[in-house]
Amino acid sequence: MKTEPTDTKKDDSLLYHPPKSIMRKANIKEYEQAYAKSIADREGYWAGEAKKLKWFRKWKEVLDDSNKPFYKWFTGGKINIVANAIDRHLETHRRNKLAMIWEGEPGDVKTMSYHALNREVSKFANVLKSMGVKKGEIVTIYMPQIPELPIAMLACAKIGAMHSVVYGGFSVEALAGRISDAHSRVLVTADGGWRRGKITDLKAIANEAMDRSPTIEVCITVKRTGQEVHMENDRDFWYSDLMALPIASPSCETEVTDAEDPLFILFTSGTTGKPKGLVHTHGGYTVYTSTTLRNVFDIKDEDRWWCAADPGWITGHSYLVYGPLINGATIVMYEGAPNHPYPNRWWSMIEKYGVSILYTSPTAIRGLMRFGEQWPKRHDLSSLRLLGSVGEPINPEAWRWYHEVIGRGECPIMDTWWQTETGGMMIAPLPITPLKPGSATKPQFGIEVGVVDENGEDVKAGEEGKLVIKGPWPGMARTIYGDADRYAETYWKEYEEQGWYKAGDSARIDEDGYIWIIGRIDDVIKVSGYRLGTAEVESALVSHPAVSEAAAIALPHEVKGNAIHTYVILKNGLVGDKKLEEELRKHVSDEMGPIARPETVAFLESLPKTRSGKIMRRVLKARAMGVDEGDLSTLED
């Protein structure tokens, strides 16, 4: 049965009703009352969800708010995420169920049952132990999308070590900075990966980054491509060699960790300075990712779940690796580009593996939409039940294409709003929620959302305001690694009195209570759904010998959502030309990674600044877009 909009007068009232067949079988059958109940007794709600998991010892207190904003969840409880994501399935029918179906870009396929995944994870956990990896230590992982990436993450978690996954598309500077912030002693990488028919130079980049990182003692490299790479004596080991040694025994006890023990850090861009490492924990994160996935995406035992995000970002952590494995699902993972060798690669994989839920970004949808309907039309996509979107606002046109062409007009689109900091989905529909294209709809259970002004007053329906979360939730990041003050300052200071979390986004709530995310209100840029900071792009530019000062802004882009545009002041006497522009764009790409490559570099004599010397990016943006520059009273002459 096709879903039809019930009203086409104005966008806010355009409602798509999920098909009855989906609603009837949904894990959650009713929202309004259950939501009200979860807010009236949040701790009760979260305790109920936590009970569905395997604990070594039950918690004493659900929420400890004695040291705000450093909330603690399930204190006194003993748990390990791996005991939930793997161990407990081994005692059920899931032992022989597929945990993972992986396809490499060249077309090679690997599958792994939960039993096999446990063996690999346990073996690698023993390898890490033999390298002296201890509880609480941070292992940096820099890999392409190959099975060894989730295996390495799970192996760290299993022994109580923390992982810091650095996106495989990042370059030397970004990797070196993150290794040094984490004081990592061990790096896990690969000799390369496949992307658009080419081999990436992962190990060469890792080598250069390690030259700048004195803390590294051991580097373990997976042989993925077989290309020639430089291996340093006494530091570099092949993954396969280590896994063949007797120390890599397939039996390994899962470490008993405290609910509040850190599970990982993940670096993400903020308003100022260097990226910050957000810390997530074993207890709250396990509860939050598994519950939200079950509610929003209705995960069932027979589902084939494909989250097409890279594990190097939070979406990959929460919903490619942990959330689905805790729920005992079969995950699909793919190494390469969506349009390689042809733009039907994804659609052919959906057909081949019978994928029932696809979770991706609006940029990916817009990118594939450009190639036209004929590519998906070649494939039987009838296995799909639900579709998901994350990372940036989805424009109604892409929403409709996704719904109609990919979802045959039947699959509801779960537009999910959340952040690295939130650990999991915060605002998102359930499979029973009537949808409005472009709105992430309503808050998840236990989550109270507000759209407020400077004073914390709710703005009127339809008006823009700051998005806040009213109170803590189990999946929240606990701190910024090594910088607790910055954590308190960035997220909790502005609404300290009320105890609210400031998201850094602006939004509006319509008359039906539907939430519409507008975008970032700070200097974070979302390019193709990837999160970057203007400050990082600027510091990459300034590291070039010709550049004296730089500013970066985001301007709308048809496919990427936003693109980076930059302005530079050159050092004395230098003149900007096309050649230098190209050189600077390449320089940023070499330093940070291709996703940060600026669309344009413009040469200016001066940058608009406040009297205190802060660059007014807002003015640059207004000029570039030809709109009113707004209040200029703080502008220096």
Ligand code: WTA
């Ligand atoms: C943006 C990604 C609109 C938002 C999970 C947020 C979205 C930032 C949506 C976090 C959505 C994420 N609609 N905007 N459905 N989802 N965003 O940390 O600006 O990489 O603050 O986490 O992405 O990005 P992050």
